[in-house]
Amino acid sequence: MHFLNHLTKKRTAEGANSNVFSMFEQAQIQEFKEAFTIMDQNRDGFIDKNDLRDTFAALGRLNVKQEEIDDMLKEAPGPVNFTVFLTMFGEKLKGADPEETILNAFKVFDPEGKGVLRKDYVTQMLTTQADRFSPEEMEQMFAAFPPDVAGNLDYKNLVHIITHGEEKDQE
Amino acid sequence: AACSGASKALKSAVLIQRWYRRYMARLEMRRRYTWNIFQSIEYAGEQDQLQVTLSTGISISIKSQNNVLPDLISQLLDPVVDPWLDRETCYNLIQIPESYAGPRLSFPLSVSDTNALLNAFKEQQTLHARYVLQLLYETKKLLKQMPNVIHLSTSYAKEITICGDLHGRLDDLLLIFYKNGLPSAETSYVFNGDFVDRGKKSIEVVVLLFAYLLLYPDYMHLNRGNHEDHIMNLRYGFTKEVMQKYKTHGREILQLFQDVFSLLPVATVIDGKILIVHGGISDQTDLDFLSTIERHKVSGNRQPTLASSWKKGDAGPHLNPLSSLLQIVDILWSDPKTQEGCSPNTFRGGGCYFGPDVTQRLLLQHGLQLLIRSHECKQEGYELCHGGQVITIFSASNYYEEGSNRGAYIKVGRELVPRFYQYQVSRTTRKLTLTQRVRAAEGSALRALKEKLFTHRSELMSGFEQYDHNNTGSVSVSEWALVLETVLRLDLPWRTLRPHLARLAPDGSVEYHSCFEDMVPGNPLTQVTPNLAETLFRYRTDIEIIFNIIDKDHSGLISIEEFRHTWRLFSAHLGVDIDDRAIDDLARSIDFNKDGSIDFTEFLEAFRVVHKLDSKDQHLNGKTDREKYS
Numbered sequence: 001m002h003f004l005n006h007l008t009k010k011r012t013a014e015g016a017n018s019n020v021f022s023m024f025e026q027a028q029i030q031e032f033k034e035a036f037t038i039m040d041q042n043r044d045g046f047i048d049k050n051d052l053r054d055t056f057a058a059l060g061r062l063n064v065k066q067e068e069i070d071d072m073l074k075e076a077p078g079p080v081n082f083t084v085f086l087t088m089f090g091e092k093l094k095g096a097d098p099e100e101t102i103l104n105a106f107k108v109f110d111p112e113g114k115g116v117l118r119k120d121y122v123t124q125m126l127t128t129q130a131d132r133f134s135p136e137e138m139e140q141m142f143a144a145f146p147p148d149v150a151g152n153l154d155y156k157n158l159v160h161i162i163t164h165g166e167e168k169d170q171e
Numbered sequence: 172a173a174c175s176g177a178s179k180a181l182k183s184a185v186l187i188q189r190w191y192r193r194y195m196a197r198l199e200m201r202r203r204y205t206w207n208i209f210q211s212i213e214y215a216g217e218q219d220q221l222q223v224t225l226s227t228g229i230s231i232s233i234k235s236q237n238n239v240l241p242d243l244i245s246q247l248l249d250p251v252v253d254p255w256l257d258r259e260t261c262y263n264l265i266q267i268p269e270s271y272a273g274p275r276l277s278f279p280l281s282v283s284d285t286n287a288l289l290n291a292f293k294e295q296q297t298l299h300a301r302y303v304l305q306l307l308y309e310t311k312k313l314l315k316q317m318p319n320v321i322h323l324s325t326s327y328a329k330e331i332t333i334c335g336d337l338h339g340r341l342d343d344l345l346l347i348f349y350k351n352g353l354p355s356a357e358t359s360y361v362f363n364g365d366f367v368d369r370g371k372k373s374i375e376v377v378v379l380l381f382a383y384l385l386l387y388p389d390y391m392h393l394n395r396g397n398h399e400d401h402i403m404n405l406r407y408g409f410t411k412e413v414m415q416k417y418k419t420h421g422r423e424i425l426q427l428f429q430d431v432f433s434l435l436p437v438a439t440v441i442d443g444k445i446l447i448v449h450g451g452i453s454d455q456t457d458l459d460f461l462s463t464i465e466r467h468k469v470s471g472n473r474q475p476t477l478a479s480s481w482k483k484g485d486a487g488p489h490l491n492p493l494s495s496l497l498q499i500v501d502i503l504w505s506d507p508k509t510q511e512g513c514s515p516n517t518f519r520g521g522g523c524y525f526g527p528d529v530t531q532r533l534l535l536q537h538g539l540q541l542l543i544r545s546h547e548c549k550q551e552g553y554e555l556c557h558g559g560q561v562i563t564i565f566s567a568s569n570y571y572e573e574g575s576n577r578g579a580y581i582k583v584g585r586e587l588v589p590r591f592y593q594y595q596v597s598r599t600t601r602k603l604t605l606t607q608r609v610r611a612a613e614g615s616a617l618r619a620l621k622e623k624l625f626t627h628r629s630e631l632m633s634g635f636e637q638y639d640h641n642n643t644g645s646v647s648v649s650e651w652a653l654v655l656e657t658v659l660r661l662d663l664p665w666r667t668l669r670p671h672l673a674r675l676a677p678d679g680s681v682e683y684h685s686c687f688e689d690m691v692p693g694n695p696l697t698q699v700t701p702n703l704a705e706t707l708f709r710y711r712t713d714i715e716i717i718f719n720i721i722d723k724d725h726s727g728l729i730s731i732e733e734f735r736h737t738w739r740l741f742s743a744h745l746g747v748d749i750d751d752r753a754i755d756d757l758a759r760s761i762d763f764n765k766d767g768s769i770d771f772t773e774f775l776e777a778f779r780v781v782h783k784l785d786s787k788d789q790h791l792n793g794k795t796d797r798e799k800y801s
Contacts (some may be wrong), residue, residue: 030649034664038203044510102190105183130184130190141191144605162194 047080084159099163106155107152202609203663208616209571211550212623213737214518218706227746230714262304265420278301278309280386285353288382292341303378308428310381313388314434319466320458321392323359325585331359331441333581335545335553335564336396339370339408343567343578344379344598351580354383354391361439363564364396365504368407370567374416381431392704395435396449397503397546401425411715420659433467433531437502443709444587446539450529450546451505451561453523454513458537464495465765506547507561527557534560543581543591552579552593568595571616574608617671623659624672625690630658645680718771728768 040047108115109125117125120141126133133141145161147153241777267275274287291298298306323331332351337344352358366380367373382562383391397403404425405409413419413428438461439447446458504522508514511526544562548570552562568578579593624631634654638646646654651673652665665672674685717738722729729737735755 030666034667035200038200038207038664038667102187105186105190108179108183112562125180126186126188130181131188132189136191136196140195140605162191 015054034084077171099159102159102163103156106159110155115155116132116148119147119151122153122155174403196343198606198609200611202666204667205609205613205616206550206571207663208668209575209612211663214520218738259422262301262308265299265301265304267299267301270474271299273297273299274302275299276306276382278305278385280382284388285382285386286377288379289345289348289353292372292379293345297416298374298378300417300424303374303417304387304420304427305426306378306381308342309385311427311431311434313385314431314436317436318462319433319437319463319464321436322443323361323392323439323441325442325583325587327389329357329359330582330584331361333361333363333447333543333564333583335363335566335579336365336548336570337362337370337376338365338398338484338567338570339367339373339374339376340567341370342597344376346578346594346596347566347580350592351561351582354387354388356390359392359723360389361394361441361447363439363543364394364435365398365545366393366396368403369570370400370408372382373409373412377428391527391722392439394447394449395437395440395503399432399435401429402433405427410671430467437461437466437499437640440539441583442587442684444539445541445543445583446534446537447543448502449544450501450503450522451507451544452525452542453501453505454525454529454532456533457498458533460494461498461502466499504546507544507556507563509556527560530557530560540587543589547744548576549579552575552577553581553591562589572612575596575612575687617668619691620663620668621672621686623661624655626688627658630686631655631686632683634658637685643680645676645678645682646683647680651681651683715771722771724731728770730768733743734769 036047106117107113109121123138127138129134142153143152145158274284274291276284276298288298288686313626325331332347334347347469354360360383362380366377368374380391380393401410407429410425413425417424437448438458441447498614501522504516504519505525506516506522507521507530508524508526511528513526513529514524516522516524519666534540534542540560542557543564544561545564545566547563547565548567549563549565552565552568555561556563564579564581565576566578566580568576570576574595577593577595579591580592581589583589631654634649634657635646638650638654648666648669651669655665656662669675669681672686674682676682718729735751739751
């Protein structure tokens, strides 16, 4: 997953924490253990290349290059078992960016404040820079949140639905 | 200025990408644990049925059975004597009323008969019991001549289509026939087991399959699945469906189905290269031995059969009837795993988990190149594993829930390269988005899970109370999860699911009463103790079948005495301590019109669990006839 990449960099910058379990409460650790188990599809106690690749595929990122996965795994001190997982994911597994933050991120690309963005502009914005979206991911987003007939994506609506939909599903 | 503008754009892009990907990851997580819930509940139920637990082939331990009602039901059904069914006159004696508007079959079957069946079933008609019995009788005769392992050749059949589990989904079968063509010389089929149970049209599905088998025995081939078994049928709906659709002749029909199922071949091989079995293999699988077993004498499910074949010692040339049993159970129940080796399939309670090394060894040993199996629902309708040496094919779309999965079938031609064809039966014309599908499936899974909680309420409450020393009404999340896991024996991510199942107190502990708040019984029976109520909820399906059996004149009523008698049988079998007085109270309270007979449809209505948040159900649950008679 992509925030794995992001976090890996963060972790190496701060140095490895050997007693990662002391960072969390027992109950939290149990919860992360469950998330780990869900991701560990073949139930062997490790998240390996196949688990990562399958998860990518399920998220629309097909044909992830072997090198990319290897790079990610290289950052980890060994195979990604639960302890390593906890170090990498723990803090980021829960919590969400507030709606405001994401809206402001979109507004950077919509300086006139129209509330919509052109579909091809969004595509360019997300697939050509930073943590690039794959064509499949882009397709998936437009399938879930279709632009209107004129080709405009209502990003306010998108952000609202995801933020509040998530809230509703968490209750 | 341009510089900071660009970096701002970059940062924003990263934020959006990361945020959206997290959302998709969360959705994927929900989809996976929803799948977990469905599968756990499904396999936990199946586990009760398999009475022989296998270790690594050295010793057998018999697992104690939790649900003994199938035994009781079998006892009630058994009185119908076997030899009668082998005689031709059994179905000839059945009169068909003039008013019967359904299809009339003439044997030997011709294409006009199978077409008539197709049209009739599309029109929701039911085939008359006489024809069902005759069809089964003819099928039994045919299957007796077939070997355990069928060998097919593409030089004869050209292209062969292989389908997986159908589970009574007539729509899926009709869709396959529509897309791929009806069985014929040009279009050969192999159906890989699990034709019945769960879906509402098991009879129609299996009648069509058997009809085509009789019509084209060279182009139509059926493998046995683990659900082609009368114990599974009792639990998973086929028995109930037969008893409901065929009130007069249901018992005879079930008896014949039992015979036919046990005569189904267990494996098919194409061109000596592709092996097709329903479940999988184990490291003990021996195709040569498998060919020699007297398959109809061996059942993967019944302890008495095992015992009796031990006594008779006549389960084939091999002296050890146990190994015959193991061979068949492995074929019907095993699942592939990614790690190497072969281990007992504890999830299912029978068969093995077989690794890629086991597959490779078997394929090599018999000169095969591919194993095609079914038995597991897959989101895309099919899945490859073991480096492409194993294919799972599943043909019941929307198996767990509307939109949960696609169905698929495989076609192979002379080059023996499998091609996959997917489909999905759809009730709505509007396509659901991924989020909507996940939410719908999740909702359905959670409801099933909540019902499980509700029907085990007493056990769960005493579990919780053990940890709640100060009677605060709450326990820690860990304790809550532990109790659930111990009582329900479901390996699920309880903490992740907690927000959907129970409320937290301000101090972060779980208010365990809140687990049961959402659910109420359909018609509350005030005279019924909680323990009894739960037992009735849990065994609703079995109880309904038993009532249908007892109700010989199909009036929907049974006498109080019959009710009492049956009840005593239940409590003896279930090991539930219900005294006679409680039974009498129960009988009196449900004899709503006080005429000495019990309308068991109303009785069962009480044990339909209602979800409070389901406004549709609440509407139906309003006033009942009970109010009229009190």
